Amino acid sequence: MTFELNRRSFGLAGLAAALGLAAPANSSAAEDPLPSWNDGPAKRALLAFVRRVTTQGPDFVAPAERIATFDNDGTLWAEMPVYFEVLFAVDRGREMAAKDPSLAGREPYKSLVEKGAAGLTGLTQAQVVELVAATHSGMTTEQFLEIARAWFATARHPTTKRLYTQMVYQPQLELLAWLRREGFKTFIVSGGGVDFMRAFAEPVYGVPPEQVIGSSAETRWEMREGVPVLVKLPKVRSVDDKDGKPINIELQIGRRPILAFGNSDGDLEMLQWTQAGPGARLMLLVHHDDAVREWAYDRESKIGRLDKAWDAAVKNGWTVVSMKREWKQIFPPE
Incomplete structure (x- = not known):
């Protein structure tokens, strides 16, 4: 069965942002790379950081080292009521x-x-x-x-009735596209299954399969009717969560990120690993505090718990992104 993209499935705005399509030169989007972000602390931190690392000076980072890693569930798309x-x-x-x-x-x-x-x-x-x-x-x-x-x-979300590919965050689509225009390479580093995420990451986020890192199962090589195939086995090979994230980043990327974006305790070690490197660094956490437009949860949640990582953000000065205050809109237009 083929998988065809269409305007209705992904939304014109979301698809354009995901693919990094530039707006006309006379539009406000051309002047503001993050139009769905309010002018708050998080947006200012992003603009200032990217300016620092892409401008010749003491904090300049060569394009090859401009690695940005993003968690997926709760960071790039919703994760409620269950993954x-x-x-x-x-x-x-x-x-x-x-x-x-x-x-x-x-x-x-x-x-x-x-x-x-x-x-x-x-x-x-x-x-x-x-x-x-x-x-x-x-x-x-x-x-x-x-x-x-x-x-x-x-398939559609049980609450919003949107396609799951429409449950992505419009502000993050803009951020991914803008970072790539600024010479960054964007990676997904998530606890979700790597094969599952690769089924949608490129058309939705603009992130190719080789830049998706996730949990994986054992795979076996077989010859079927003279054709080599890889068969998925019911056995876990790697869990890409908590300390598994920096381990797999080192294994599969070989470069330490200079920007890392998560939303839960499962992302703590990835943000700590990013901060520990030399030079300019930016660590961010999405805070789900908008019960009207999305869901509100943090320390006590069974899904996407933000507890230890919240404390680390306060202690280390990481940027916490309030959905309620920082994002003008949550999801792309249907």
Whole structure:
């Protein structure tokens, strides 16, 4: 099944920003690279930092070293009421149970067949892990990519009814595109599955697959009818969360970021690793404090908890981005 981009699926503004398309020279967007950001501390910090590292002087950074890393869930797109990859696993699990009736009578499939995503609340953590493993394995990497792309083309968020690819943050699309115009290389470094994120990262964010770092499963080489394939196995290879993030950044990029953007305790070590390098550095955290336009949560949340990283931000002078105050709009136009 092919995956075709269209105006309705991704939104003209979001797609243009993601692809880094320049606005006409006489438009206000040409003068302001971050039009969806209010003129507050976060926007001023970004503008000042990029100016410092791209202008000849003591803080100048060569383009090759302009590495910017972004978490995905809760940083580039929403993560409530549960991580979107889990909702993908729910839909996949229900499809699998429909094709194999022997699955429908046992957990974790039984609850999902009867209640849909609401059935997650009755599952144990081990059962959710089993569900994710089963729905992400037993197929080639190419087959998984097509399955994920097909899901993104039609699946909608349970609350907003938007396509999941429309649950991205418009201010962050602008930031990614602007950084690339300023000579940065932008990477996604997230706890989500790397193959899952690669199914949408380039058309939505403008981030190519080789610049997506995520959790991964074991993969096996096979010859099928004389054709070599890579088969996804139900076994975790690497978890790209907490200290796994700087480890995988070093392993896959080989350069320390000079800008890192996260939103939760899972991003703490990535921001600490970024700060520890020499020269100019910028560490940022999204604070979900807008219950009207998105969701409000931080220290006590089970999803995207911002507790230890909040304390570190206060102690180290990192930039905390208030959704409520700093962002003029949250999502792109539909």
